[in-house]
Amino acid sequence: MFLKELTELSGVSGCEYEVRNFIKDKLSQMGCDFYVDKLGNIIAHNKGRKNKTIMVAAHMDEVGLIVSNIDSEGFIKFKAVGGIDQRVLNSKAVLVGENKIPGVIGSKAVHLMTSQEKESSLPIDKLYIDIGTNSKEETEKLVNIGDYVSFNSSYVEFGDNLIKAKALDDRTGCSIILELMNQKLDADFYGVFTVMEEVGLRGAETAAYQLEPDLGIVLEGTVCADMPEVEDRDKSTLIGKGAALSLMDATTVYDIDIVRSVAKIAEGNNIMYQYRTSASGGNDAGAVHKTKSGAKAVAISTPCRYIHSSVNVASKKDIESVYMLAKQVILENQKGEQ
Amino acid sequence: MLKEFLFDVCSNHFVSGFEHINGDILTKYFKPYTDTLEKDKLGSYIFKRTGTRDTKIMLAAHVDEIGLMITKILEGGFLSFTTVGGINPASLVAQDVTIYGKENIFGVIGIKPPHITSEEERTKPHKIKDLFIDTGYTKEKLESLVKIGDIATVNREPLSLQGNVISAKAFDDRACVAVLLETAKELSKISHKSNVYFTATAQEETGMRGATTSSYKIAPDIGIVLDVGFGKTPDMPPDAPELGKGPIVAYGGRMNAKLTKKFVETCKKYNYPLQHEAVPARTGTDTEALHISRDGIPCILLSIPLRYMHTSVETIDLYDVEITGKAIARFINELDNSDLEEVLCF
Numbered sequence: 001m002f003l004k005e006l007t008e009l010s011g012v013s014g015c016e017y018e019v020r021n022f023i024k025d026k027l028s029q030m031g032c033d034f035y036v037d038k039l040g041n042i043i044a045h046n047k048g049r050k051n052k053t054i055m056v057a058a059h060m061d062e063v064g065l066i067v068s069n070i071d072s073e074g075f076i077k078f079k080a081v082g083g084i085d086q087r088v089l090n091s092k093a094v095l096v097g098e099n100k101i102p103g104v105i106g107s108k109a110v111h112l113m114t115s116q117e118k119e120s121s122l123p124i125d126k127l128y129i130d131i132g133t134n135s136k137e138e139t140e141k142l143v144n145i146g147d148y149v150s151f152n153s154s155y156v157e158f159g160d161n162l163i164k165a166k167a168l169d170d171r172t173g174c175s176i177i178l179e180l181m182n183q184k185l186d187a188d189f190y191g192v193f194t195v196m197e198e199v200g201l202r203g204a205e206t207a208a209y210q211l212e213p214d215l216g217i218v219l220e221g222t223v224c225a226d227m228p229e230v231e232d233r234d235k236s237t238l239i240g241k242g243a244a245l246s247l248m249d250a251t252t253v254y255d256i257d258i259v260r261s262v263a264k265i266a267e268g269n270n271i272m273y274q275y276r277t278s279a280s281g282g283n284d285a286g287a288v289h290k291t292k293s294g295a296k297a298v299a300i301s302t303p304c305r306y307i308h309s310s311v312n313v314a315s316k317k318d319i320e321s322v323y324m325l326a327k328q329v330i331l332e333n334q335k336g337e338q
Numbered sequence: 339m340l341k342e343f344l345f346d347v348c349s350n351h352f353v354s355g356f357e358h359i360n361g362d363i364l365t366k367y368f369k370p371y372t373d374t375l376e377k378d379k380l381g382s383y384i385f386k387r388t389g390t391r392d393t394k395i396m397l398a399a400h401v402d403e404i405g406l407m408i409t410k411i412l413e414g415g416f417l418s419f420t421t422v423g424g425i426n427p428a429s430l431v432a433q434d435v436t437i438y439g440k441e442n443i444f445g446v447i448g449i450k451p452p453h454i455t456s457e458e459e460r461t462k463p464h465k466i467k468d469l470f471i472d473t474g475y476t477k478e479k480l481e482s483l484v485k486i487g488d489i490a491t492v493n494r495e496p497l498s499l500q501g502n503v504i505s506a507k508a509f510d511d512r513a514c515v516a517v518l519l520e521t522a523k524e525l526s527k528i529s530h531k532s533n534v535y536f537t538a539t540a541q542e543e544t545g546m547r548g549a550t551t552s553s554y555k556i557a558p559d560i561g562i563v564l565d566v567g568f569g570k571t572p573d574m575p576p577d578a579p580e581l582g583k584g585p586i587v588a589y590g591g592r593m594n595a596k597l598t599k600k601f602v603e604t605c606k607k608y609n610y611p612l613q614h615e616a617v618p619a620r621t622g623t624d625t626e627a628l629h630i631s632r633d634g635i636p637c638i639l640l641s642i643p644l645r646y647m648h649t650s651v652e653t654i655d656l657y658d659v660e661i662t663g664k665a666i667a668r669f670i671n672e673l674d675n676s677d678l679e680e681v682l683c684f
């Protein structure tokens with residue numbers, strides 16, 4: 001598993017090159033066939049016994065920020081890339097641009113806030129990044145409009161088998177596909193590392209078009225809201241309770257027969273799984289299942305608490321369950337006569 | 339050296355009331371430049387450079403920081419907490435923390451994802467009661483590691499930004515403890531007559547309590563109080579004090595006017611830049627305590643400009659720390675060569 005390295009790389013949607021270069025290096029070292037398409041997706045091929053075309057996909061990109069302006073005193077204004085709750089940005093360390101200029105997103109001192117200001121959270125257009133410069137000119141030497149900004153958050157293992165990192169959505173999926181490629185299974189599949197999932201499933205669209213899969217297996221990091229303040233019906237998934245199978249979300253109504261067959265494979269192999277019970281959110285399956293005249297798709301996800309913030313939390317056991325289940329689904333679908 | 343001290347001391351916690359736990363770090367840095375160490379009973383550290391006459395000058399900067407205190411252990415390995423000192427709950431969202439229990443325990447304060455949060459909900463800030471620390475342990479395991487009353491702080495590795503600008507938690511007020519260190523270092527190079535007390539006061543954030551007891555214990559003739567002030571950001575008035583332009587001198591009833599004037603004159607003489615601020619009543623600093631200690635202490639108040647106060651990304655310019663330390667050493671030298679009674683008489 002390469003999860004630590006993968007999560008500590010920057011790869012905000014549209015600027016995935018660090019992650020792409022890392023994965024390309026690993027694939028080369030493993031001796032895998034792969035190419036990079038016109039959007040920047042990596043399409044790797046594991047040749048083997050084949051009944052159908054299987055596309056296993058995970059997205060390389062992560063939510064983050066993009067520089068939108070530099071103000072007269074050198075503070076950096078930004079926009080969100082992907083879905084970010086404005087409230088997770090307060091008092092954070094970030095890295096700006098290719099040279100990873102360190103900066104902080106501050107917050108007005110609580111002492112200076114009016115009671116009215118305390119009643120509402122600051123919208124993103126009122127926030128700014130401070131890199132310690134004193135003037136617009138000084139900042140402009142280091143930062144350009146359009147530079148991408150990622151959270152500065154290290155990988156930490158804690159509690160009972162948990163991980164805290166940024167971008168577990170979806171570097172868990174990337175890490176699992178790399179591991180699957182490394183297995184050299186005698187079962188044919190394409191391992192696809194997509195770009196720009198967080199801004200509209202863009203990479204998956206073109207990758208699916210190229211591969212024309214019979215079955216898409218999307219490996220995701222997904223919503224897990226099993227915290228004390230959230231009612232049971234809103235929790236979506238539970239951490240430590242295994243791979244999450246999607247039934248329906250904002251982008252896909254999953255083929256129920258495929259979902260049930262995956263559940264059966266999990267049961268048959270003693271792999272812990274659960275159903276993802278939220279209808280919100282979406283993933284690359286939304287693009288894959290609509291490609292050309294349509295494809296079957298399934299999403300197998302690692303539950304991630306505090307997703308789309310700098311402090312995602314996931315269970316190593318769940319990641320293992322997703323890996324095991326994806327592997328078995330590939331093997332089951334390609335077994336039998338060649 | 340100042341940066342090394344600040345990064346070291348800000349990588350450790352000194353939550354109000356718990357300052358004694360990591361106090362040895364202060365001793366390590368102050369010992370080479372001071373003669374004795376005493377503590378008051380509340381946890382203030384008093385490092386003294388002995389002079390040649392009876393005059394006592396107390397420098398006060400609080401070493402304590404805001405933090406969290408555990409109030410309840412919940413199912414699923416979550417912890418409820420309250421705050422020690424004034425914290426904006428908004429600054430705690432999506433942070434990782436360390437809980438100082440039986441061992442140091444890593445935790446995360448997260449919120450539910452945007453996928454299931456309405457636009458309207460996002461505009462509403464969290465209250466402390468809505469936030470939890472996720473430790474990833476079972477309740478049973480957690481109960482063996484954490485007790486109600488244990489403290490926690492936000493994790494933040496100190497950062498070097500551009501130039502001399504640095505960012506970390508707890509520069510309020512360890513930036514000023516660094517000023518004390520710089521002054522001690524400067525005074526070790528020149529002979530001085532007054533006894534100088536470098537006081538890292540306890541429990542400022544919960545009500546200037548260490549300053550109350552340490553100033554009683556020292557009974558100084560003069561107090562020089564150091565704290566951080568609000569450095570200019572886009573959401574502040576255009577005339578707010580800026581980083582990198584020197585300490586902010588406070589003017590108002592709690593500060594002795596003649597002493598303040600003498601400090602300003604000293605800075606002019608030696609070309610140290612200053613910024614100025616009128617503070618007619620409450621200063622929100624240890625000055626509140628020193629000013630009315632025993633029969634009263636003539637004080638001056640200097641503030642290091644700092645952005646994002648009481649967050650984990652407090653940002654300062656090291657230049658301000660360094661020149662303030664040097665300016666105070668010059669000021670002590672000037673006081674040594676003056677008739678104090680004349681300076682202080684009304």
